[in-house]
Structure formats: C-alpha cells, structure tokens
Amino acid sequence: MRCEQCGKADAVVRITRIESGAAPYQLCLCQSCAAKASPHQKKLLEKQSTYDVLLQKLMKHQAVGEFEAGGSVAEVAEEESPLTCPSCGLNFGDYQRTLMLGCPDCYESFSDVLEKDLTRFHRATRHTGSEEHKPSELANLQDRLRDARSELKSALEIEDYERAAFLRDEISNIESRMEELRTGEA
Amino acid sequence: MDAKLFDRTDSWLKGGAGDTGHIAVSSRARLARNLGGFPFAPHAKPPALENVEKYIAEGIGRCERLGAFERLELAKLSGDERAYLRESRLISREMEQGGEHRVAWVSPEESTSILVNEEDHLRLQVVRTGLGIRDALEALKEIDAALADVVGYAWSERYGYLTACPTNVGTGFRASVMLHLPGLRQLKEIESGLQGIGHHGLTVRGFYGENSEFTGDFYQISNEITLGRTVDEIMDTLMLVVNRLVEKESEARLELFRHHESSVADAIWRSYGTLSFARRIGSSEAMRLLSMIRLGIDKGWFGDLSHAALNRLVLEVQPAHLERRRGREGKFDSRDEARAAFLRERVQAANGHHKDAAS
C-alpha cells in the first residue's frame, strides 16, 4: 500500500498518533514520513545509517589492508576481524540487522562502533552506579579464556612455540571446565 | 498447569492503592540480567539455551529466598494459559509466544516473576498496585541480590550489566507506572501533558504495551534510558514526571466536573447503562466504558465499586481471563456475550447509591 502521508512511496510502518480532540488513530507511512512523525522510527533510520557508515569504513579498511598486505586474501580477512566477535563469532552486521548482540564479550569486541548506538539510545556511553559485583566462576573463566586466546595469537606471531603449546593446553583446560559448569556435570 | 496457580495470579491487585489510587493504576519494576560465560539468548542455539536454563534452575534450587517460586515451562502451557499469565502481568508478551527452554519462575503472592531465556537470560519483575513502584523496586533488589549470589551476572566496569540488546545495558532497569488519564484526555490536554516526556529519557505506551493504543485512557510511563544514570536517578526522574501528571490529571478532573458536569455525568451514566444492560461487549468497548465508570467512582456514584475493584474488572474482562470463566460456566456462545453478562452482574451488584448523582 501507499504511504498515507505523501502518497508516493510504499508504506512500510504503521504508527499510532495521539492528538488532542481525537481518538488515537493509525497511519501507514513510508520510511521518511515515519521518521518525521515518530522519534522511534527516526531512531531506527539512524541505526540504518550507522550501518552504511560502517560498511564504508569496512571497504576503506579492506583497501588499505590489501595494499599493505600485498593482496594476500588470508591477511585481508585477518584485517577485517575486528568486525566479528572472537568469543561468539557474531558478525557486526548481524547485530545491525537484529539489534541483538551475541555474547557479553561483544560489548568489548564492537566497543568503538557500539558506543555510537549507546549515545543514541542513552545519551551516554558509560555506566554509573555503585553496585557491588562479584562474578561467577564461569564469568572468571570466560575472562581467562579471552586473555589466553589473545596471548596465544601474539605468541604465534613472534613464533614462541613453547609458550603457544602451553597456552593451547590451558585453553583446552579452561574450555572443558566451562563445559562442566554449563552442563552441570561438574 | 496447576489450576490453583491461576487463582493466585492476580493477588497483586489486593494491595491498597494509596491516595493517588484514583489515577495511578499499577507499577512494575524490571531488571534485565545475563549470565557471564554464556551466549545471549537471541542468537543462541537450543543446546546453549538448555544449558542456561539448567544452570539457572540449579542456582534457584540452592537459593532459600526463592524456595517458594514455581517453575513453569512455557512450552508445556497452552496458548490460553500463557495469555492468562501475560494478562496477569506475570510474563511478558515475548514469553507468551512460548518456545523451547523458556521458563517462568513465579511467586504470585509476591507478584514476582523470573523469566528465563526471554530476550535476556533473566528478566526479574515485580508488579504492585497503585503508585507502588518504590516498593516494587525494593522487592526486586532483594530477588536480584539472591540470584546474583547463585548464578553470577555478565557485567563490565564500563557498561554495567550487559544485555542482549544495548537499549537495556547499564542498569538493566525499567520502571513503569500505569496512569488513568480520562480528565486530561477529555479536556484535550493529553498531548501537552505528555509533551517533553522523551526529553527526560521516558516514553509512553498504551495499556497493552508496545505499539498499543491508549485504550480506556490508560497510559504507561516508563524509562527508556538505562545507561549513564543510577537506578535511583532513573526512579527520581520517573516519579517527578508521574507526580506532575497525577497533579495535572487531578486538576483536569476538578475542572471537568466544575465546568462540564452535565456532559461528563451524561457520558458516565450512559456507560453505566450500557454496562448494566448490553448483551454483547467487545474488549476495547469494555475498556472505554470502564474508564468512564472509573471517573464516576471519584464522585462516589457507584457505591461499593472502588478504584481497586475497577482495576480488577479491567483485568477480568481481558480475553484469556474471560475465556477461563466462560470455560468454567460453559453457558455462553461467544466471548462478547460472556463479557457482557459478567459486567452486568458486577456493575449492577456494586451500585448502591446511584441516586446520589441526581441530588
């Protein structure tokens, strides 16, 4: 159906209006009329544009990566990796589409780009509060796993294979302990 | 599902509504929490969701404070049962959809529920009658502390409580108060009354939550911002705005009866007439009529019918509540007939002093 406001574009959302003197009524609107009519729709649109900015960035990044890496496909992929959460494998594009993150670590993995969204939603990027917080064993293990994985990466880069072997064992120990906790088979 | 549970689900309606009870209908406080070391629910595969559920169930099992909570597997309830729990505000609209490894731990007496594997691993919520939002928050904090001891939350220094959707990150806290604003609506001051609410990081929804219309002049005010402010700051902002709206609505009702009494009284008594005699009433019509009756209660026109009793009526005419009654009585062909019969009975029985209005 056509947008009930401008009559030009296709209607994509239905919004409810309240105006004094009348019962609430519904309007089917196109994207741009909806953005004008409702702050919520505007927010969604802005999110869309964040995604576009990100795509541009990614393409630029990739070009630089190619140049520096002499066109090696594997290394270009490596350069892109900041856009995938190493802990859960979620791609930032999946977040943009669903607005849902994959795991608690995604907040760190995507922090730069995510903070733009946080500013939009909350006009803030940092938590304030005085809650005492004690993490569970599982959360501690998750932190250790993340550290060990990144250390393993650096160890491989400098070809310290002894350290790498040690870390590999440590990672598998942490993983099996986490598995025990998660499935209650401890 | 245990039939007795249904009979207890609406016990939150019993509490005294206080001196703002004619305007503030109910309050709800909610916290979103997730477990460290597990993937968030929306992108998680069924085995991961199962692990989350087992881990939480095991934790709750060890927790004395939560000993009285009943565990309900959403997938094992019928659609009608889930709708009933949603109308009673024990589960969310999202949970009403059901789904594997989704569980609600409920304590109807405390009007408290712990939802597992909704958008977040844990959604804790407490409902109270009237403007009982601070009371709800205190109860909620206690449940939160008890759970934190046994499961361990996903948390970061920078972002606070980590939630699947960044719109809830930080405190994970959402407070909402349902207000009945027929005076402002009839004086056409609703728009100006609600203006600027977004500026405070608050939002307004209808009776049925997101995207719903303002059926029966019910408006839910809640915070949208959860990051960068403490729970107490969020509460203070909400209370500031809610108290101002309560004040404005009080003034609007005075004004309405002072300058437009005959037309308001006419509308209220016509609503009373329809509720007393109609043979079929749909749910949104019922909400509209009950809204007018609720306004008349201020004037003492409807005898035994209190604001609290009317809040209960509003709940009892919702489809799943009515369906359960219809199933028990088994004598009505349609839900709208059952609704009209039920309303006739309640409204006629309650009216003791309607002659007062004519005097």
Ligand SMILES: [Zn+2]
């Ligand atoms: Zn348009």
Ligand SMILES: [Zn+2]
């Ligand atoms: Zn992640």
